[in-house]
Amino acid sequence: xxxxxxxxxxxxxxxxxxxxxxxxxxxxxxxxxxxxxxxxxxxxxxxxxxxxxxxxxxxxxxxxxxxxxxxxxxxxxxxxxxxxxxxxxxxxxxxxxxxxxxxxxxxxxxxxxxx
Numbered sequence: 001x002x003x004x005x006x007x008x009x010x011x012x013x014x015x016x017x018x019x020x021x022x023x024x025x026x027x028x029x030x031x032x033x034x035x036x037x038x039x040x041x042x043x044x045x046x047x048x049x050x051x052x053x054x055x056x057x058x059x060x061x062x063x064x065x066x067x068x069x070x071x072x073x074x075x076x077x078x079x080x081x082x083x084x085x086x087x088x089x090x091x092x093x094x095x096x097x098x099x100x101x102x103x104x105x106x107x108x109x110x111x112x113x114x115x
Contacts, residue, residue: 007093033087057091
């Protein structure tokens with residue numbers, strides 16, 4: 001089973017998830033949004049599985065710093081465009097486990113997914 005984690009290296013939640021995976025001897029590949037970017041096809045796939053609302057991190061510094069006009073009238077198209085332009089707005093980490101997509105980090109959810 002292929003496991004890929006998407007996020008940014010400076011994110012505390014990503015760090016916790018990586019420590020958890022490594023502590024449980026789970027092999028994974030790390031994809032850094034800042035270094036490697038995010039493509040529309042992948043974002044569309046995630047949104048199709050978990051919904052764009054779950055992917056958009058409205059609590060992120062990047063989102064909070066947006067102009068009010070950019071935050072208003074948020075729909076799927078606008079949210080995806082924002083996340084593609086500034087991938088740090090994606091809630092982290094995103095973990096692909098086979099065809100499953102997990103957003104955020106909860107040890108009990110990871111435990112079930114990587115069995």
